[in-house]
Amino acid sequence: MFNYCLAWEKVDLVKLFLTIGVSKAQPLSFLPGAITAAMEMKKWADQADFNTKIITDDGGQPVTVSRIRTELLDLLPQNEVVEAFILHFAGHGYRAGAEQNMWLPTDWNTELRAISVEGLKKRLYGHGIKNLTIVSDACRSLPADVDMAELSLDAVLPRGPYEQTTPIIDRFNAVADGGHAYMLNGDEQSPARCIFSTVMLEGLSGHRSDSFDKYLKDCVTPESLDLFSKTRMKEISECYRLKCSPENTVGTPRDHIIYSRRNEPGNGDFDAPQWPVPPQMPSGSTPDSQITQSWITPPLNVVEKAAVSARIDALHLGIRRNFIFEQRRFHSHTNLVVLGRPPVRIWTSMAESLGTRSRGSHEWYVEFPFQDSAQILIEFDDGIFASAVVYKDLITILSCDKYGVIGWACADRWAEAQRQISSSVEAITNLQMGTFTADQVDSIAAQLREMKHLNPILGAISSYLYDYSGDIDSIRRMAYFYCHYNQSIPFDIAYMGLLRVHWNGRGYSAEVPSVTARDVSLVSGELPHWVTRATDQISGSVAGLWPSLRQGWEFVEEPELEEVAFAESIRDAIPFLLPSQFTSFRREGAEILIQKFNMRPNF
Structure with missing residues (x-):
């Protein structure tokens, strides 16, 4: 599949993981759950034997396009085939067209720059990646108060070193195109949590028996993770009285990538994520202090x-x-x-x-x-x-x-x-x-x-x-x-x-x-x-x-x-x-x- 590797005496296969958490994309709402998501995702990836990097704005250093570019280029190998690359983002986002998604870095409002998910995806085609997984925990709504003509859409990476080869792609989105993602504020038993990232973490880590593939026993595959996340998000919706419906697309064949295996070394050392206490309120109402909707604008009502x-x-x-x-x-x-x-x-x-x-x-x-x-x-x-x-x-x-x-x-x-x-x-x-x-x-x-x-x-x-x-x-x-x-x-x-x-x-x-x-x-x-x-x-x-x-x-x-x-x-x-x-x-x-x-x- 990768003809450019044939001249090498030895080809190493690597697994890469990059997680990005943006909590301070002012003037948009503060999202501390994005930091939680990035840190926990990195911990899982480390134990699952991925080469990992984490980029957040938690320590005062903003998440910028140039910073992501530098970290990505440092992570991507120059002479190895990438067996699997997982790209995870938690923060604010929006859509600009049919299945055209944008992620907002910390300095988006001053630099007028957004990360083009579709552009970045295509740049990764030139880096020898066999399996690409994109996990997006961000809104996908039209931004009525963000002038798209003023935002530059950045593909982050330059052209890759190899001939473009389309990998098998798996995509996991917190919401369908046009929807809004949610974050739960923390309490005494749990930090703030981005709902979708936490559900994905439950599935990837193998702590939930229903995340394993029913055909490939003891394996978490893209297909089993898809089915698990949709069922689990429905459970969470009922628990916190929300409307959470992820949109996923997974590649074939079923075993093109295995995210984790039951009883695999390291999985047992990962603690199951704790959730905030659900609100004790009459059905249909939710306290504002409990849930943050990571939106750019309020959703359109029926009349609008x-x-x-x-x-x-x-x-x-x-x-x-x-x-x-x-x-x-x-x-x-x-x-x-x-x-x-x-x-x-x-x-x-x-x-x-x-x-x-x-x-x-x-x-x-x-x-x-x-x-x-x-x-x-x-x-x-x-x-x-x-x-x-x-x-x-x-x-x-x-x-x-x-x-x-x-x-x-x-x-x-x-x-x-x-x-x-x-x-x-x-x-x-x-x-x-x-x-x-x-x-x-x-x-x-x-x-x-x-x-x-x-x-x-x-x-x-x-x-x-x-x-x-x-x-x-x-x-x-x-x-x-x-x-x-x-x-x-x-x-x-x-x-x-x-x-x-x-x-x-x-x-x-x-x-x-x-x-x-x-x-x-x-x-x-x-x-x-x-x-x-x-x-x-x-x-x-x-x-x-x-x-x-x-x-x-x-x-x-x-x-x-x-x-x-x-x-x-x-x-x-x-x-x-x-x-x-x-x-x-x-x-x-x-x-x-x-x-x-x-x-x-x-x-």
Whole structure:
């Protein structure tokens, strides 16, 4: 699996463990339980024969991105295969996109820097790791009071010394995407405790008989730890009158990593963690002194959720009322519709084309002189530039409300528009609200991919869901079918699939490597054959010149070797991105790209 090791006379296998506890991420709430979690996790890892490091802000030294980078580089070996690496974090966090998670260091509010979990995960691909476990005890909610445009998302590590190889990935999260994690304040019998970290500690240490695998007797495996943590978190929820529901995804096969074995030396020396006394109160009430919710903002209530959903539905796409009704009146050559605020200018990537021709107050036609898609920028009167891609034989529908909220999707003029657009609205609403869950990646992505050729933005969303669990092969399967059906591969899919690309003077072309079939016996539920089948090597054009979703830009700043051709020409625009799910820019960023790609305005 690791070809770069073959020249060595001897290859040592090591197990690594890094735990990070951030308790003082001011002005957010103080989390002493994060220190408890980090210290106890390190104690377990030491006794389980891991090479360990601990990073906390308990002694006055802040947890910073540079400190984590230094400690990580010191921990990671230069000439050894890493059999297993466990990365644990306890502290404040948030989400910025579909399965895009951030951890906040101590100095986040002064340095305006957040740790990108997905970016760090990809950097670790270049360090010879066979099995990667990420344990995240942090919130995963949207941060209404944190301006994402002001926070730099840091992947922490530089490019690794080895060729990128995707490890088997296991992920354990305190809460599902969009949720909030909890900490219990201490009392006379227990220190402050982050609930999820303590549950994971119970399972990893083997003190609970129900944490052992029922097939691999006397072993704690990712699968048994997954089942245990979900059951145990439910017990804790009932005990402390909370709603705790972890989200885990585990790799295969079952025995790819063994966390601990029954009666293994050292396990018996680890004391079972003590819990604070549960509150003695009527059901449904909980004293504020007992529980801290490690949130960035209070959770949305039912009314606010309904308002957000309605806003996404009506303002992001504006189509149930407008597009479906007006579709009958669209000119037969219309392939771009802009709803909401009228644009002042539309820029196209086709340097030798005639640009766009207006067909009405909100209809345009974009020509395709060279390939089957075109990158466009839509300029509004306040200096906001919305990004979208127009595909041959599809209609691109973009909307921008009075606040600058942007959304877009595609539809086939000859297919059932209402079903297509409703599917888009539902997918984008789920994207915004955080209701996509990692344990549903296969089924959700399969549902989205059924519509991906009519609405390629759904294929782009699928690529981020697959990337979350390190499933690069499934991203490449999607790319194969775009080529197979003579449709340009969405930029996000080509980028997240680490495809080799080259510039042909007019756009990007990509080489899609062959992919072996997945073992269907390891797939939960029934999936279409094309989700698991083998695919051949193929090549095709790429749709767009940069990511359609903002979260894709996180990987542009420090690209891997396969991504350099994409990244070099667009990274200068990163400081001017706007905080939106879909890519949009301030004027300075748009002008950089307009100049680099010789884009032309239509009026």
